[in-house]
Structures are given as C-alpha cells and as structure tokens.
Amino acid sequence: MLKVNMFSSATKIKGQGVGSAYTELIGLLQRNFSDKLIVSYNKYSRTDISHYHTVDPQFYISTFFPGRGQKIGYVHFLPETLEGSLKLIQPFKAIFCHYVISFYRRMDHLVVVNPSFIPALAKYGISPEKITYIPNFVSKSDFHQVDQNQKNNLRQQLNIPLNKFVVLGVGQIQERKGVFDFIKLAKKFPELQFIWVGGFSFGRITDGFDKLKEIVKNPPQNLQFPGIVERDRMGDYYNAADLFLLPSFNELFPMSILEAASCGLPILLRDLDLYQAIIKSNYLAGKNFAELAENILALVKDRDLLVKYQAKAAKIAKEYSEERLANQWLNFYVQQSRLNKK
Structure with missing residues (x-):
C-alpha cells in the first residue's frame, strides 16, 4: 500500500477555505481508498508521498530530512492574493512572500486548484511541467439540497x-x-x-x-x-x-x-x-x-x-463532485510515487 503523509495545520484556524479543502480531501481518501493508501498526519517517519497543505516553518524544515518521498505542495494562495486579506507591514510582508515562493520551489511537484495559477507560478521560475491542476470538490453527503x-x-x-x-x-x-x-x-x-x-x-x-x-x-x-x-x-x-x-x-x-x-x-x-x-x-x-x-x-x-x-x-x-475527482487523486499519488522511485 502507498504511504501518504499529510502536513497541515489548516484546521487550527476556523472559517478558512484551506481547512475546508483539506477536510474534503481527507474524507475522500478515507471513504474511497482505505485499502490502497495508508494516510498519516504530521509524521516524520519514512513515507512515499509527503503532501504539504500549509506553509508552516517546521514543515519547510522537514523537506530537508531524508525519507520524505515525493514532496507535493498544495497551492492555496500566492503572494499577490494576500492583498486585501492580511495587513502585513514591510519588511515582514516581503519576507513572508519570499518565503512562500521558496516553500513552493522546495516541492517536487505542485497542485493548483485553478489552472490560471500555472502561468502565475511560472513567473516565479517554477516549471509548468512540475504543476498539476486538480480542482476543489465537495461531498454530496455534507452539502446537498433540501425541500x-x-x-x-x-x-x-x-x-x-x-x-x-x-x-x-x-x-x-x-x-x-x-x-x-x-x-x-x-x-x-x-x-x-x-x-x-x-x-x-x-x-x-x-x-x-x-x-x-x-x-x-x-x-x-x-x-x-x-x-x-x-x-x-x-x-x-x-x-x-x-x-x-x-x-x-x-x-x-x-x-x-x-x-x-x-x-x-x-x-x-x-x-x-x-x-x-x-x-x-x-x-x-x-x-x-x-x-x-x-x-x-x-x-x-x-x-x-x-x-x-x-x-x-x-x-x-x-x-466538481467527489465521485468525479476521487480517481484523479489516487492516480496522481501513484504517478508521483513512481517518479520518486526512478
């Protein structure tokens, strides 16, 4: 079975979309692929895939450790999308923006939730060949219409x-x-x-x-x-x-x-x-x-x-249903694991 370790602090701060996207993906993997994937959370043991959902400094440091497998970064924001969100003063704003791009560059591969962010990342020197578009989704069991x-x-x-x-x-x-x-x-x-x-x-x-x-x-x-x-x-x-x-x-x-x-x-x-x-x-x-x-x-x-x-x-x-995107995630993890073993 393929080992996938999730690095995330997305659910610590309530009311943000990153946490919702993370929760949906974990639910998808648990419901559909418990017989194919061993999923762990914020562990530093050896793994086939390390999937980074948030850009915490301790997660960045972990990318230099051995045994991380293929390092996957989930791009939920770019420096320019922070405008109008957080009130950061210079030089802290510039330092943080530089850090975010450095984090993305440390990844072996990136996943974006919108294809328009592929050219945006390319401007930061990240090859489009290292970027895959997999959109967000929601489960019908949690969000459905009522009479x-x-x-x-x-x-x-x-x-x-x-x-x-x-x-x-x-x-x-x-x-x-x-x-x-x-x-x-x-x-x-x-x-x-x-x-x-x-x-x-x-x-x-x-x-x-x-x-x-x-x-x-x-x-x-x-x-x-x-x-x-x-x-x-x-x-x-x-x-x-x-x-x-x-x-x-x-x-x-x-x-x-x-x-x-x-x-x-x-x-x-x-x-x-x-x-x-x-x-x-x-x-x-x-x-x-x-x-x-x-x-x-x-x-x-x-x-x-x-x-x-x-x-x-x-x-x-x-x-953007779970049913349509489940196999896309499984195939992506399998493909990335093979690349890491080459």
Missing part, C-alpha cells in the same frame, strides 16, 4: 424571515472578500435579507479589521453576521438562502462556491477572469457594485431566471 419544508424549518431555526429573499455570503470578513460591497448591497435592498457567514479568522491583522469590526457590531437591520459556523452546520445556511453572492476582488477557487452550488443555490460573483476557467457560464457576474445590484434585482423579479441559474449550479456541483 421547501426543510428550508422553512431551517429558516425558523436560524431566525431568518420566511417571507424574504435571502442573499448569502460566506468567507472570512476582510476587504478582499468584498464585504464592504456586500454591506452596501444590504443597505440598497432593505426589503431583502442578507447574511454573511464567517469571521475574523486572523484577528487584528485582517485587512480592514477596525472598520469591519464596527459594522459587524452594528449592522443594518436586514444584515446578519452569525460569525464562524462549524462546517457540519454550513449546509443549513446554504439551504436557508435563495442566492449565493461572493463579491471577492481576488480568489483562487473558493470552496464556498462549490458548497453553495451543491446545495442548489444560484451563484453571483464579481466578474473575475479566473472563474471563467473553472465554472464557465454557469454563474452570474458583475464587474462592480452597480452590476451586482442589477443581477440581484433581476433574480428577485424573475423566477424563471432564478430557476435557470439553479440548474446551472447543479452543473457546477456535478463537475
């Missing part, structure tokens, strides 16, 4: 009005996620209910922390901030909503999009090039606040349009 009766029950449990159109945002509360536009949209549409699930996972170093913290304390009447919600309860919020909105200015491949799509929610996003490579025409997009507002209004007024994008969400969910 109207269940939806109403969930709204009652979560203190969400039964008779309102509900717009849901999910992610860390930070400038990069477009939370200020989300708040502005809530003010523009007081007749709708807006909910942002997530919190300040990185505390005061979150970009825009002071301003956002004040709004979270005193939000508009039609905007709820329930904070960081445990992953096993996230499906309740998706199923209680009518529309998923993520107005982020910079992303890789948010897990929240897949979770929302798997629960049957129409997807509305800021118009970013990277989405075109992964979800094509199966979502609505707005270049700015005005266009995002127009899309919301159109969906509220036109039931047929809403149903159309519910169907498109189902296409996203099918494309």
